[in-house]
Amino acid sequence: MKSCLVVDDSRVIRMVARKIMEELEFDVVEAEDGQAAIDCCNQVMPDAVLLDWHMPVMDGLEFLYALRQLPGGEKPKVVFCTTKNDLEHIQEAIKAGADEYIMKPFDSEIIQSKFSQVGLL
Amino acid sequence: MIKAEDFELLCGIVKSRSGLTLSPDKAYLLENRLMAVARKWGMNDIDGLAATVRGGPNEELLREITEAMTTNETLFFRDQTPFEQLEKVVLPRLLESRRERRHIRIWSAACSSGQEPYSIAMILKGMGSILDNWRIDIHATDISRAMLDKARAGLYTQFEVQRGLPIAMLMKYFQQAGDKWEIDPAIRSMVEFDEFNLLNDPTSKGQFDIVFCRNVLIYLDPPTKTRVLENVSKLMPEDGVLYMGGAETVMGVTEKFQPVNEHRGMYCCVRGGGGGQGMAPANYASNI
Ligand SMILES: C[S@@+](CC[C@H](N)C(=O)[O-])C[C@H]1O[C@@H](n2cnc3c(N)ncnc32)[C@H](O)[C@@H]1O
Numbered sequence: 001m002k003s004c005l006v007v008d009d010s011r012v013i014r015m016v017a018r019k020i021m022e023e024l025e026f027d028v029v030e031a032e033d034g035q036a037a038i039d040c041c042n043q044v045m046p047d048a049v050l051l052d053w054h055m056p057v058m059d060g061l062e063f064l065y066a067l068r069q070l071p072g073g074e075k076p077k078v079v080f081c082t083t084k085n086d087l088e089h090i091q092e093a094i095k096a097g098a099d100e101y102i103m104k105p106f107d108s109e110i111i112q113s114k115f116s117q118v119g120l121l
Numbered sequence: 122m123i124k125a126e127d128f129e130l131l132c133g134i135v136k137s138r139s140g141l142t143l144s145p146d147k148a149y150l151l152e153n154r155l156m157a158v159a160r161k162w163g164m165n166d167i168d169g170l171a172a173t174v175r176g177g178p179n180e181e182l183l184r185e186i187t188e189a190m191t192t193n194e195t196l197f198f199r200d201q202t203p204f205e206q207l208e209k210v211v212l213p214r215l216l217e218s219r220r221e222r223r224h225i226r227i228w229s230a231a232c233s234s235g236q237e238p239y240s241i242a243m244i245l246k247g248m249g250s251i252l253d254n255w256r257i258d259i260h261a262t263d264i265s266r267a268m269l270d271k272a273r274a275g276l277y278t279q280f281e282v283q284r285g286l287p288i289a290m291l292m293k294y295f296q297q298a299g300d301k302w303e304i305d306p307a308i309r310s311m312v313e314f315d316e317f318n319l320l321n322d323p324t325s326k327g328q329f330d331i332v333f334c335r336n337v338l339i340y341l342d343p344p345t346k347t348r349v350l351e352n353v354s355k356l357m358p359e360d361g362v363l364y365m366g367g368a369e370t371v372m373g374v375t376e377k378f379q380p381v382n383e384h385r386g387m388y389c390c391v392r393g394g395g396g397g398q399g400m401a402p403a404n405y406a407s408n409i
Contacts, residue, residue: 085279087297090288101288103279110283116201117287 002120003027003044007037007063008052008081017050017081020108024121034058038066045072048120050111051098053082053089061096068097077118081106123152127171131155131186134174138187139264140320140345154189161185188265192340195233197285198240199335203364203386207331208244210384211362215330216251218360224256228329230319230353231337232261235272235312236285239304241333242311243294260326262317269314275304319349329356335386336366343374350375354390363388 004026006017011032018028029046031037035058037049049067053060060080067073077099082089085103093101100114115121131151132143143151152167159170162182173182198204215225229238238261245257263269282291282302295302317323319337332353338346353363354377363378364386365371371378371388378388 087292090292094288094292102283106283107280110280113196113284114288 001025001027002047003029004048004050005029005031005037005040005046005076006050007031007034007055007060008050009033009055010052013052017111020111021050023108024112024115034060034063034066037063038070041067041070041073041076045070046076048115048118049076049078050102051078051080051082053080053084053093061093064093064096064098077115077120079114079118123148123167124171127167130171130174131167134183135187135190136342138183138320139191139318140341140349141187141190142340142342143190151190155186158182158185158189184266188267191265191268193233193265193268195236195336196281197236197290198287199237199285200367200386201285202384203333203335204240204244206384206387207241208248211331211387212245212248214360216255219330223254224258225331226258226260226327226329227331228326228333228356229259229261229312230317230332230334232263232272232314233265233268234277234281235261235268235275235314236277236281237261237333237335238272238312238314239275239308240285242308243290245311246294246308257311259312260329261312261314264316264318266316269316272312273309273314275309276301277304278302319352320345323352323356326356328358329361330358331362331364332357333364335364336369338369338374339366346374351377354378357390359390359392361390363390 004021006014006021006028008014008017009032014030018030021028029040031040033055051060051063060082064078078097079100079102080093080098081102081104083104090101099118102110102114112121128145128148128151135141135143155167155170159167162173164170164173219225227241229241232238238259241259245252261272276298278301282295294305294308296305334353338349341349350371365388367386371380377391379391381387381389
């Protein structure tokens with residue numbers, strides 16, 4: 001089973017995302033900010049990360065930079081999932097090494113479409 | 122509840138004008154969709170709409186009734202593989218076989234709000250300079266004027282640009298326009314949109330090397346499916362390629378096309394009374 005780390009400071013969003021990812025047959029781990037997510041990756045590197053941008057402690061972009069420095073950190077497919085829905089932010093995220101980008105609000109169809117684009121479905 | 126005779130009348134109109142068949146369990150759908158038309162024409166209910174229809178011919182009203190009953194669901198790069206095949210297999214072959222004429226014609230025969238023909242255009246754009254000095258026509262048609270208007274505008278919601286469209290394509294070929302996303306004029310100008318009813322004879326459109334006729338035949342009854350596909354086959358050269366939707370087939374519908382091995386959704390023309398093969402499917406299989 002593939003694994004997905006869901007990183008979002010909103011418990012509600014994490015819950016919704018978890019449900020969708022589990023329906024797509026992913027093993028789901030949750031983290032509430034970038035730092036907690038890095039801790040998770042240090043234990044087990046996931047196959048995918050669904051990543052919010054704006055979060056306390058360490059935001060999504062900082063997490064992404066840190067992740068790509070970790071041993072094996074180039075492997076996970078990172079899909080941003082954020083309310084930052086303008087071209088500049090998208091470009092910044094892709095430049096930083098994100099594989100796909102979801103603009104909130106999302107639904108299961110969008111998640112499915114994006115995860116199949118990164119080759120995980 | 123809609124009266125049985127009204128349901129019959131309205132379904133009859135939709136069917137004779139578009140081929141779309143509605144079973145009685147779709148009465149709620151008909152009622153829902155036609156309420157909007159009724160209100161627009163100043164009537165309060167389906168009763169009133171049916172009465173007006175019975176009252177005498179009104180081309181505009183009948184057209185709107187028909188249009189309201191179409192299902193326009195679509196997305197960019199729907200099913201992915203047809204577009205990958207187009208780029209990796211079908212177009213390279215045609216670039217070879219058409220190198221004298223340097224002209225390829227593609228038809229998106231039920232284009233809805235434009236995602237299908239624009240996906241084709243983005244594929245072509247991505248192929249870059251090998252297409253320099255080639256003329257590639259993308260002709261996109263639909264029966265629905267509302268959908269054609271939307272397609273021509275090239276404006277999509279945030280939801281629509283996240284279905285099927287890779288983020289790299291969004292960055293490359295779209296600009297933000299308020300809360301919508303607008304397709305690059307360079308892509309838009311590669312597609313020519315036109316109203317066309319698949320029940321009509323398409324002969325005057327000329328020849329097409331590649332035809333996308335996807336997710337429309339599922340709504341039509343068997344004899345109409347056959348008629349549409351046989352008309353399409355007449356417009357195609359021997360090495361032409363037809364694409365149909367994932368839930369569609371030529372089996373039991375026509376012998377003018379046959380599936381190409383290992384390429385789901387792709388069909389080649391069959392010439393000479395059904396027995397012969399226009400193009401050996403193996404030709405395509407060997408390319409992958
Ligand atoms: C479900 S959409 C398919 C769009 C696209 N080809 C795809 O596969 O995503 C079906 C389209 O067929 C159109 N349609 C239905 N009956 C038609 C007819 N008789 N002639 C032309 N278009 C028709 C509808 O208006 C609708 O936009």
